[in-house]
Amino acid sequence: MTSIETGHDHLQPQSKPSRTTINRRFKRSTLLMPLAVAAIWCSALMLTPYDPNATNFLLRLSPPSSEHWFGTDQLGRDVATRVLYGGLWSIGLALVITSVGAVIGTIIGLTAGHFGRAADVVLMRVSDSFFAFPELIAAVTIAGLLGPSTSNMVFALIAVSWMKYARLVRSLSVSISNKDYVLQARLNGLPPALILSRHILPNVLPNLLVLWTNGWSRSILSISGLSFLGFGVQPPNAEWGAMLLDGKTYMQTAPHLMIFPGLAILFAVLAINLTGDRLRDRLDGR
Amino acid sequence: MLNIQRLGLSINGQTLLDDVSFTVEPGETLCIVGESGSGKTSLLKSIQGLMPAYFEGISFQGDRQAEIRQKGQWRGPIGMPGSRWVMQDPIAALNPKIPLGQSISESLYRRSMPKMDVDAAVRQALLDVELNPDVATRLPSEVSMGQAQRACLARALIANPSLILFDEPLSALDAVVQKQIAATMKRIQLKYEIMYLIVTHDLGFASAYADQVMVLKNGKVEANQTAADFFHDPASPYCRDLVLAARALGSLSGPAIPSSYERGADV
Numbered sequence: 001m002t003s004i005e006t007g008h009d010h011l012q013p014q015s016k017p018s019r020t021t022i023n024r025r026f027k028r029s030t031l032l033m034p035l036a037v038a039a040i041w042c043s044a045l046m047l048t049p050y051d052p053n054a055t056n057f058l059l060r061l062s063p064p065s066s067e068h069w070f071g072t073d074q075l076g077r078d079v080a081t082r083v084l085y086g087g088l089w090s091i092g093l094a095l096v097i098t099s100v101g102a103v104i105g106t107i108i109g110l111t112a113g114h115f116g117r118a119a120d121v122v123l124m125r126v127s128d129s130f131f132a133f134p135e136l137i138a139a140v141t142i143a144g145l146l147g148p149s150t151s152n153m154v155f156a157l158i159a160v161s162w163m164k165y166a167r168l169v170r171s172l173s174v175s176i177s178n179k180d181y182v183l184q185a186r187l188n189g190l191p192p193a194l195i196l197s198r199h200i201l202p203n204v205l206p207n208l209l210v211l212w213t214n215g216w217s218r219s220i221l222s223i224s225g226l227s228f229l230g231f232g233v234q235p236p237n238a239e240w241g242a243m244l245l246d247g248k249t250y251m252q253t254a255p256h257l258m259i260f261p262g263l264a265i266l267f268a269v270l271a272i273n274l275t276g277d278r279l280r281d282r283l284d285g286r
Numbered sequence: 287m288l289n290i291q292r293l294g295l296s297i298n299g300q301t302l303l304d305d306v307s308f309t310v311e312p313g314e315t316l317c318i319v320g321e322s323g324s325g326k327t328s329l330l331k332s333i334q335g336l337m338p339a340y341f342e343g344i345s346f347q348g349d350r351q352a353e354i355r356q357k358g359q360w361r362g363p364i365g366m367p368g369s370r371w372v373m374q375d376p377i378a379a380l381n382p383k384i385p386l387g388q389s390i391s392e393s394l395y396r397r398s399m400p401k402m403d404v405d406a407a408v409r410q411a412l413l414d415v416e417l418n419p420d421v422a423t424r425l426p427s428e429v430s431m432g433q434a435q436r437a438c439l440a441r442a443l444i445a446n447p448s449l450i451l452f453d454e455p456l457s458a459l460d461a462v463v464q465k466q467i468a469a470t471m472k473r474i475q476l477k478y479e480i481m482y483l484i485v486t487h488d489l490g491f492a493s494a495y496a497d498q499v500m501v502l503k504n505g506k507v508e509a510n511q512t513a514a515d516f517f518h519d520p521a522s523p524y525c526r527d528l529v530l531a532a533r534a535l536g537s538l539s540g541p542a543i544p545s546s547y548e549r550g551a552d553v
Contacts, residue, residue, distance in 0.1 A: 180379040181389070184441070187334060187365035189396045202383040 034275050041087060050078035052085040052238045061254040071256040073246060079256065082238035083264050089239040091268055093150070094219035097157045102212050104158070105165025106204075110196060113170040114177065124170065127163040135160045136222060143231040153232040157222055161215060168211055172204045206283040213276030217269040224265050240265050287312055288449055288481055292342035295325075295332050295505075302328045303339065303505045310498070312448070313479040317492040317513075319528065320502035326485040329502070330451045333483075334371060335364040347448050367396075369449040370442035375458050376434035380426040386434075387412075387422025390441040411444035412437075414477070416470050432463035436470065443474060452484040456491065468495060489532035493517050501525050 050068075056076030064071045070079035112123040130138075142156035176182065177200060185195050226232040227241030235242060240261040247257025288310045295303040303325045310316045318326050332339035347368055370393065373379040380389050390411060391404045399407070409419045415436040426434055435455065442450050455471070456464040472495060475482055486492055492499055492513065499516040501508040501524070509521035520526040 180373050180375065181381045183336075184371070184373070184379055184389075185392060187371060188392050188445075189365065190392065198384070199381050203381070 031275075034271065037271060041084065045084050045088075048078070048081045048084060050081040052077065052082045053236045061250060061257075063254070064256055070260040071254065073243075073254075073257050074250060079243075079260055082243060083240070083260050086238040086240045086243055086261060087264065087268065089150075089233050089237065090220050090223055090241070090265070093154060093223055093233075094216055097154055097161065097219045097223075098212055098215040101158050101161035101215065102165045102208065105162040105167075106169045106208065108162065109166040109169025110173055110200075112166065113174045114192065114196065114200075120170075123166070127166050130160065130163045133160070136225060139222060139226060140229065140231060143226060148231045148234065150233050150237075153223065153226050156231075157219060157226070161219070164211060164215065165208065168207060169204055172207060173200045176200050176203050210276055210280045210283065213272055213279060217272040217276070220265065220269055220272070287345070287347065288483070289343070289345045290333070290341070291344065293329070293332060293339055293344075295328055295337055295339040297337070301505055303332065306502075306505075306507055307342075308498075308500055308507070308510055310449070310481045310483060312481060313475065314497040315475065315482040315484060315495055316498045316500060317496035318483065318485045318500050318502060319487070319489060319492060320508070324502040325505040326502055327453055328505075330371065330453055330483070330485060333451065334366055334369070366449075368447055369451060370445055370447045371451045371453070372435075372438050372442050372455050374454040376431060376438045377426055377458075379438050380434060382426050385423050385425055386429065386437045389426075390422070390437060390444055393441045393445045407444050408440075411440040414443055414474055415440045430463075432459055432467060435459060435463075435467060439467075439471070439474070443478070446478075447480060449481045449483065452482060452486075454485055454487065457487060464491075471495070489528065501528065 054077065056072070059068070059072050059076040061074055062068060062072045062076075068078050068080065070083060073079055073082070108123050108127070112120045133141075138160045139153075139156040142159060143153050146152040146155070173196075177195075179199075182195060182199050185199055190198070223232055223239070224241030224244070227239045228245045230245065233239035233242050235246070243261040244258055247254070247261070250257050290309075291307050293303060293306040294301070306325075306329060308316065318329065320326050328337060331337045333344075346366060380386065387405075387408050390408050394404055394407065408422055412419045412422060417433060417436050417440065421429055421433060421437065426437075429437070435458070439455075452471075456467060459467065468491060471482070474480065484492075484496070496513040496516075498510065499513050500510045501516075501522075503524060509516065509525045511521055515521075516525065517529060520529050
């Protein structure tokens with residue numbers, strides 16, 4: 001560090017460890033657990049000797065054993081493998097749905113907040129009317145009208161999830177655009193697009209991130225719920241909700257068919273929620 | 287030279303500023319004092335085009351854009367070129383997510399300059415405000431209040447303005463830092479011959495640094511005198527009360543309690 005000799009204390013930057021290093025350390029530990037889980041999951045996917053859709057009628061409904069850790073289902077398929085592959089659908093689709101919803105909501109929120117009163121009124125009333133329907137019921141209705149398929153479910157869930165983001169982004173970005181530093185940027189002649197990308201979005205992002213993780217875990221539940229009702233991922237694809245639906249018939253005789261996918265949903269939602277909570281704590285701690 | 291003639295501002299039928307005229311000579315400081323709600327900050331905002339003020343005339347350093355606004359309401363882009371604004375709360379005036387150096391260089395946005403020149407200019411501006419150039423990489427949350435206000439001063443200074451508007455630049459700071467930054471402001475003014483228009487509550491500060499004092503009361507100019515005249519022979523009973531009150535509080539130099547600022551000290 002080059003320091004200039006002036007004899008004034010205020011010239012020297014404070015010598016405590018920089019806040020950014022602390023933040024980086026925190027960020028690493030917050031992201032470490034989900035990354036480890038993802039790594040274990042990927043290696044398990046590669047190591048499993050079974051095909052998720054390969055049937056074996058000699059081994060129908062067998063209980064958990066050293067060969068089949070989570071047992072087999074009514075078609076003799078390995079439940080452990082299906083739970084692993086099901087995660088790709090549940091968590092992956094949920095990620096797609098939440099991300100697309102967040103991007104759409106952000107664009108709509110920014111448009112409503114910064115491109116005139118007419119846009120604001122129209123877009124916010126539209127989002128209010130979407131809010132008027134209970135989320136899952138509206139998704140069931142849309143998916144039911146369009147016919148049961150994975151892509152229709154994705155569309156339905158995006159259609160009922162973007163409003164949260166739009167509202168949050170609109171209200172936060174409007175309050176940020178009244179801040180002094182935005183006024184300084186305007187006085188300095190920065191174009192509106194640059195003010196949005198440089199001053200407003202980075203300050204909306206932390207809150208958006210927390211809402212996004214929250215939405216992600218809720219989407220897992222919604223996907224599983226819709227699949228359980230038969231509107232989502234279709235057989236023979238393994239999806240946790242669809243597996244629950246398949247296992248329902250054998251609940252008495254082979255409970256492992258429902259227990260393991262159920263636990264998978266529980267742990268996935270819990271892990272994402274806890275990560276979201278830690279993110280929130282970290283961002284609040286500023 | 288900044289010359290404002292008959293500036294008026296009314297919003298929703300309420301008159302906030304009425305018939306305000308004044309002149310600031312190059313390199314001089316005009317302190318605007320007055321109680322809360324007297325229109326001090328509105329005046330600064332009007333000069334920057336942030337409020338729909340009316341002018342009879344405004345001329346500034348032979349600046350063409352200002353001359354276009356000879357008469358009538360301010361229209362067109364906000365911000366008076368060649369001037370910069372330093373705000374009251376330095377933390378609110380700096381984006382918490384971007385490093386100070388980037389905030390400072392934003393002031394040069396209108397000029398397209400190569401990155402190297404910008405970096406050099408940021409460095410020079412930080413040295414001018416007596417900050418270590420290393421703080422350019424820090425976030426506002428990583429520096430003290432005083433350092434943040436110095437960074438804001440650097441942001442104003444880097445554009446090489448001939449006028450800087452200050453909106454209570456020291457009131458967010460503690461007394462020791464106030465004094466140091468006031469001295470820095472004076473040094474910069476002497477070095478670059480910048481006009482200062484300073485809104486302040488602190489008559490002690492005004493007595494030490496102002497060349498001219500303008501008192502606003504209910505949006506009207508109550509007095510506009512040289513500092514020497516104002517503190518020794520106030521133009522109106524209201525100004526007299528202000529000076530006496532400040533003297534009683536000890537923020538002005540009197541026989542009993544010395545001023546926290548001394549004229550010409552630290553320069």
